[in-house]
Amino acid sequence: MTEVRLTRKGQATRDRIVAAASELMFERGVAGTSTDDVRAAAGVSTSQIYHYFSDKRTLVLAVIAHQTEAVLTTQEPLLSTLDSLEALRAWRDFLVALQQGYGCRGGCPIGSLGSELADVDDEARQAVATGYTRWETSIRAGLHAMRDRGDLRPDADPDRLALATLTALQGGLLLTQVRRDTVALEAALDSMIDHIGSFAPPR
Amino acid sequence: MTEVRLTRKGQATRDRIVAAASELMFERGVAGTSTDDVRAAAGVSTSQIYHYFSDKRTLVLAVIAHQTEAVLTTQEPLLSTLDSLEALRAWRDFLVALQQGYGCRGGCPIGSLGSELADVDDEARQAVATGYTRWETSIRAGLHAMRDRGDLRPDADPDRLALATLTALQGGLLLTQVRRDTVALEAALDSMIDHIGSFAPPR
Incomplete structure (x- = not known):
């Protein structure tokens, strides 16, 4: 460009x-x-x-960049400080409340673009993937901080847990949109946070 | 109709x-x-x-029914017998291999329709939700069997775990499509199966 x-x-x-x-x-x-x-x-x-x-494709790339920025900014300052189970739960509550505020409509602004464009426009697909990577990187940072501090055992894999959490969140946003309730989002994020908590060292 | x-x-x-x-x-x-x-x-x-x-809307409803049937049938007989951690892992392996066979393209045939239609056609949204419920019901049945048999503790909630698993799977299919790899699908399903396993009674 x-x-x-x-x-x-x-x-x-x-x-x-x-x-x-x-x-x-x-x-x-x-x-x-x-x-x-x-x-x-x-x-x-x-x-x-x-x-x-x-052309329209160039405009779509600008829309993906705009929505990525909007989605990440909306979650601050929570997203940058996901370094405890309490912080993860507060972020989960924030995301659920946000969806309820939207009437459980719309789903994920990035995910929707990804679903529609991934197989028809490879440049758009890569732009959405880049957006996901930024999101994932923020979640990773918090989990790495937890492990470095000893709040997670050394065998915890912050990168894999972060990716699993983002994935559960994406499924949750889609099911929220389809079911018009946040129960799936809550169940998926709670399960993932409990799973992260299972890596806490024995007291 | x-x-x-x-x-x-x-x-x-x-x-x-x-x-x-x-x-x-x-x-x-x-x-x-x-x-x-x-x-x-x-x-x-x-x-x-x-x-x-x-009209096209009526055709779309038939497509949702067709894709629901196809998605559920493809997963049989695994989907009807998810009543052990081994069975859950075999199903996870099957889903990952299936996506790899598709070149990580397409995502979930039901989820894609849900993402596109949920906010523009309420009848279509409900049809997709019904498809998800059928899928969820199969996962539930296996987890209930595990709890009834004593393979999961009484405090395990098979309904919630089933919904969380379907949600993680949906996110995994979307991220597979966007990233063109199955790593997110694997990480999310592995986390969810480990979480289910955390409800196994102490030996």
């Missing part, structure tokens, strides 16, 4: 397009959103859209 | 339409599949499609 240096006004227009596209694609999916829908929602002209994004 | 009594030939035509629609929607998503694509792939006329399905 070509990096274009934007004026402050240009950056604001670009941001407005990405925000409008993100919202529409979150609600209707990528296939259900035309660049003309985005143009109308952002209140810009067709030539303005094509000034910033050469 | 109106039940129409079909001749054997009529049933075969209807099945061919549903199979073609399922394949196309699995590859391109529902939004990316037109009834005309389905017509061409099934080798039927437009009037034949509309004879069996009043």
